[in-house]
Amino acid sequence: MTDVRLLVQRFDPFKDEEPRLVEYKVPKREGMTVLDAILYARDYVDHSIALRFSCRQASCGSCGMKINGRPRLACYTQVDELAGEKVVAQPMENFAIIRDLVTDLGSFFEKHAEVVPQLVRSDLQEQEHPTSEYVMKPEELTRVLQFTYCIKCGLCTSSCPTVATDSEFPGPQALAQAYRYTADVRDEGGDGRIAILDTPHGIWRCHFAGSCSYVCPKGVDPALGIQLLKRHVMSGHAPRKAGEGSPTAKAGIPAHGPGSGSSSGG
Amino acid sequence: MVGKLVEALRHDVVIVGSGIAGLRAAIEASRVSDGKLDVAVVTKLQAMRSHSVSAEGGTAAVLYPELGDSLDSHAFDTVKGSDYLADQDAVERFVREMPGEIYQLEHWGLPWSRREDGRIAQRWFGGYSYPRATFAEDKVGFFEMQTLYDTATRYGGIHFYQEWFVTSILTEGGEFRGVTAIDMKTGSFVQILGKAGIIATGGSGRLYSFATYAYSSTPDGMATALRAGIPLKDMEFIQFHPSGLIPSGILITEAVRGEGGVLVNKDGERFMKRYAPAKLDLASRDVVSRAMMTEIEEGRGFKDQATGLDYLHLDLSPIGDEKIKSRLSQIREIAIKFRGIDPAEKPLPVRPVCHYVMGGIDVDIDGATRIRGLWAAGEAACVSINGANRLGANSTAECLVWGKFTGAEAARYAAGKGAASTVGEQVQLEEKRIFDGIFHGKGGTNPYEIRDSLQRLMAKDVFVYRTADGLSEALRTIRELKTKDFLHCEDRSRVYNTNLNDVLEVESMLIVAEVVIAGALARTESRGAHARRDFPKRDDKNWLKHTLAFWGPDGLRLDYSKVTITKYQPTERHY
Numbered sequence: 149m150t151d152v153r154l155l156v157q158r159f160d161p162f163k164d165e166e167p168r169l170v171e172y173k174v175p176k177r178e179g180m181t182v183l184d185a186i187l188y189a190r191d192y193v194d195h196s197i198a199l200r201f202s203c204r205q206a207s208c209g210s211c212g213m214k215i216n217g218r219p220r221l222a223c224y225t226q227v228d229e230l231a232g233e234k235v236v237a238q239p240m241e242n243f244a245i246i247r248d249l250v251t252d253l254g255s256f257f258e259k260h261a262e263v264v265p266q267l268v269r270s271d272l273q274e275q276e277h278p279t280s281e282y283v284m285k286p287e288e289l290t291r292v293l294q295f296t297y298c299i300k301c302g303l304c305t306s307s308c309p310t311v312a313t314d315s316e317f318p319g320p321q322a323l324a325q326a327y328r329y330t331a332d333v334r335d336e337g338g339d340g341r342i343a344i345l346d347t348p349h350g351i352w353r354c355h356f357a358g359s360c361s362y363v364c365p366k367g368v369d370p371a372l373g374i375q376l377l378k379r380h381v382m383s384g385h386a387p388r389k390a391g392e393g394s395p396t397a398k399a400g401i402p403a404h405g406p407g408s409g410s411s412s413g414g
Numbered sequence: 415m416v417g418k419l420v421e422a423l424r425h426d427v428v429i430v431g432s433g434i435a436g437l438r439a440a441i442e443a444s445r446v447s448d449g450k451l452d453v454a455v456v457t458k459l460q461a462m463r464s465h466s467v468s469a470e471g472g473t474a475a476v477l478y479p480e481l482g483d484s485l486d487s488h489a490f491d492t493v494k495g496s497d498y499l500a501d502q503d504a505v506e507r508f509v510r511e512m513p514g515e516i517y518q519l520e521h522w523g524l525p526w527s528r529r530e531d532g533r534i535a536q537r538w539f540g541g542y543s544y545p546r547a548t549f550a551e552d553k554v555g556f557f558e559m560q561t562l563y564d565t566a567t568r569y570g571g572i573h574f575y576q577e578w579f580v581t582s583i584l585t586e587g588g589e590f591r592g593v594t595a596i597d598m599k600t601g602s603f604v605q606i607l608g609k610a611g612i613i614a615t616g617g618s619g620r621l622y623s624f625a626t627y628a629y630s631s632t633p634d635g636m637a638t639a640l641r642a643g644i645p646l647k648d649m650e651f652i653q654f655h656p657s658g659l660i661p662s663g664i665l666i667t668e669a670v671r672g673e674g675g676v677l678v679n680k681d682g683e684r685f686m687k688r689y690a691p692a693k694l695d696l697a698s699r700d701v702v703s704r705a706m707m708t709e710i711e712e713g714r715g716f717k718d719q720a721t722g723l724d725y726l727h728l729d730l731s732p733i734g735d736e737k738i739k740s741r742l743s744q745i746r747e748i749a750i751k752f753r754g755i756d757p758a759e760k761p762l763p764v765r766p767v768c769h770y771v772m773g774g775i776d777v778d779i780d781g782a783t784r785i786r787g788l789w790a791a792g793e794a795a796c797v798s799i800n801g802a803n804r805l806g807a808n809s810t811a812e813c814l815v816w817g818k819f820t821g822a823e824a825a826r827y828a829a830g831k832g833a834a835s836t837v838g839e840q841v842q843l844e845e846k847r848i849f850d851g852i853f854h855g856k857g858g859t860n861p862y863e864i865r866d867s868l869q870r871l872m873a874k875d876v877f878v879y880r881t882a883d884g885l886s887e888a889l890r891t892i893r894e895l896k897t898k899d900f901l902h903c904e905d906r907s908r909v910y911n912t913n914l915n916d917v918l919e920v921e922s923m924l925i926v927a928e929v930v931i932a933g934a935l936a937r938t939e940s941r942g943a944h945a946r947r948d949f950p951k952r953d954d955k956n957w958l959k960h961t962l963a964f965w966g967p968d969g970l971r972l973d974y975s976k977v978t979i980t981k982y983q984p985t986e987r988h989y
């Protein structure tokens with residue numbers, strides 16, 4: 149049995165001046181994920197390693213971190229799929245570090261809440277006391293579906309160069325969700341959301357680096373969502389055409405991160 | 415870390431847990447009070463990370479009576495599935511409430527899968543006589559959580575305490591006063607006082623390591639309730655889902671069999687035809703899990719070399735490539751990512767896996783506990799609509815219905831009450847227990863190894879089939895584990911100390927495991943998910959009753975309570 153050389157970035161704000169990498173030896177087993185490896189170190193070598201995790205199946209969004217330099221979910225990354233003989237786990241970029249691998253996502257969740265991520269309707273009485281469903285054709289559902297898969301893991305926002313330089317920019321996660329609700333045929337809140345986002349720090353700050361879509365583990369394409377929001381503002385039409393000619397593809401950037409497409413999802 | 419005065423926060427309604435039940439309760443409490451009440455949701459995770467996101471296959475409700483479904487049929491299927499241990503008045507209330515909840519979530523934005531005509535689609539699920547599992551691809555719980563969380567941000571007056579670990583329930587004279595909690599980001603110990611409370615801390619599935627559950631599903635809430643004097647009900651009934659994926663137990667949803675997947679043994683035989691000739695692979699879960707263990711014990715299983723686990727095959731080929739890729743995309747992704755198998759090409763290795771606990775905090779039909787002003791909802795509670803065996807798709811449904819009921823009840827109760835007063839002495843004792851006892855505690859035993867030992871004994875002696883010998887042995891071992899010196903914390907930091915939480919969780923696990931085992935040993939019959947090799951028959955004369963486990967200074971005490979039967983008389987079950 150070989151060992152995995154696991155390096156975890158440690159930082160306790162009360163004790164440490166600077167983050168440092170600490171190496172742990174972890175016995176390897178078949179099918180081991182990076183989360184398995186870190187938990188082995190935490191349970192049997194050093195109980196003080198702090199990290200977030202819960203579902204261990206890429207559904208809850210807890211375990212986003214930088215693994216060998218790239219934003220990934222620890223539970224969804226096989227040790228074997230990483231190149232090189234070391235596994236290096238570090239906290240996500242663009243967020244303050246609380247401790248070790250744990251980052252502060254407070255403002256990330258606030259930005260999500262600010263884009264009105266709910267179905268907005270004028271028939272409040274019906275919405276709160278339903279008599280039946282709002283009809284939605286399967287093809288109308290399909291148009292928004294990929295954007296609904298977002299697990300709020302923060303990986304896209306951690307990879308975004310605009311977020312790194314403009315703290316007022318909502319970030320790819322929030323903007324993709326603004327698109328998700330606006331493009332839903334049942335929703336009437338598009339204009340309200342656009343009013344919030346049609347600003348210099350809003351959608352127009354995105355200059356389409358595309359890294360968000362590349363790192364998303366759930367096959368969401370936030371860059372596409374942002375482009376469609378922009379198109380909506382310019383055309384003055386409801387953005388209900390996600391299926392049509394993807395600007396992401398036109399720009400020559402992969403439309404989805406690895407492992408996405410029809411096999412992806414929450 | 416230990417302050418002289420413990421800070422007190424005050425709210426009208428204090429909800430512990432932010433899964434489907436906790437979030438639904440929070441919205442209802444806010445809604446019935448028009449946003450006037452101040453509602454706190456205290457949760458040890460970031461709110462939207464709760465275990466509920468893992469629910470995949472469906473939520474049961476009668477949506478199409480005009481096509482032949484009926485409330486009566488949903489109720490009967492549920493009671494029959496429960497092996498007649500469900501309280502039938504609660505079941506009747508439950509099925510009536512459910513259609514409204516499906517439409518409510520739809521109106522809040524949930525992307526339910528649709529029929530061609532744009533109405534909500536439904537599919538088959540094990541144990542039902544009509545395809546009434548409402549679904550959103552195979553991410554039902556995820557979308558329910560997303561919809562509830564996103565919608566909750568719209569309601570006024572809901573305050574989230576995220577990554578706050580609740581350690582105890584405060585009471586005075588049989589009345590709820592609040593909870594104590596550790597704020598993980600700062601390490602401070604705080605009392606959150608409330609006029610009314612709801613415990614929605616989920617199930618205790620992590621008593622097993624081969625489990626479909628999230629790591630966070632430890633019985634903290636159940637143990638705090640026991641300590642506060644509330645009994646746990648029917649804890650010996652634990653559902654083992656037929657299909658956990660080797661090696662870690664990730665769920666392969668029943669929807670796979672609903673869509674046409676079949677279980678096959680080593681001889682290539684569809685063995686379910688010998689156990690459940692009518693329902694075959696879609697018989698209720700206990701029936702299928704027992705059949706699988708019998709196949710394995712009689713030598714018709716396969717063995718996984720790496721883990722030593724025995725398994726059977728789940729063959730998806732009858733479903734067809736296209737449907738596997740469209741309707742079961744998440745399962746396909748999981749199989750590829752966690753086992754390296756594309757189920758469109760090869761069968762999946764599966765075995766029974768801990769999946770759901772039917773038991774929980776004893777509550778009445780409104781979700782009220784024995785403590786005035788305190789309710790419990792969701793998997794943490796036992797109403798009971800699930801009896802000895804829950805049907806799939808009924809538990810997310812239960813979370814919604816009793817989330818709503820308890821939210822409304824708690825809000826009404828709180829509206830009529832004056833400000834909550836503190837109970838200083840209890841808070842100080844709790845602070846001592848945690849900080850003097852554990853944070854500054856000493857000991858040589860690794861708490862994570864205690865957890866491992868506990869999980870091993872549960873897998874060995876408290877699994878699908880049980881015997882008096884095995885259970886007695888398990889009880890002895892668990893009492894021995896409790897005497898080990900594991901109550902200490904190696905991590906000395908105040909900030910985000912998960913080591914401290916983990917020790918608290920292990921302590922809760924030991925208490926609740928003892929309740930499970932004692933209840934199972936006492937119940938000398940087989941019913942639903944509780945299968946005794948030495949008592950293979952259901953015994954209605956002596957055991958048509960709920961187990962109640964009380965915790966006191968002298969340890970554990972068992973008592974029993976009546977099952978409510980309205981119109982469905984117990985008969986033998988055939989599938």
Ligand SMILES: Cc1cc2nc3c(=O)[nH]c(=O)nc-3n(C[C@H](O)[C@H](O)[C@H](O)COP(=O)(O)OP(=O)(O)OC[C@H]3O[C@@H](n4cnc5c(N)ncnc54)[C@H](O)[C@@H]3O)c2cc1C
Pocket residue numbers: 430431432433434435436456457458459461464465466467468469470471472473474554555578579580581614615616617626627628630631634635665769770791792793794806807808809810811813
């Ligand atoms: C893989 C899988 C698939 C499933 N599929 C289905 C399905 O298709 N249909 C169906 O009906 N059911 C399904 N279930 C069952 C269903 O998911 C659960 O019963 C349900 O989600 C439980 O929700 P809950 O709200 O009671 O609690 P949970 O979602 O478990 O939430 C518990 C909450 O309590 C909090 N908490 C716990 N302890 C503490 C503490 N000490 N302090 C503070 N907070 C605390 C947690 O942070 C969390 O927010 C499935 C279960 C599994 C495991």
Ligand code: SF4
Pocket residue numbers: 297298299300301302303304305320321324363364365366367368370
């Ligand atoms: S869009 Fe993708 S990467 Fe971004 S938060 Fe959502 S799931 Fe994570």
Ligand code: FES
Pocket residue numbers: 200201202203204205206207208209210211212221222223224
């Ligand atoms: S632990 Fe839930 S996404 Fe990794």
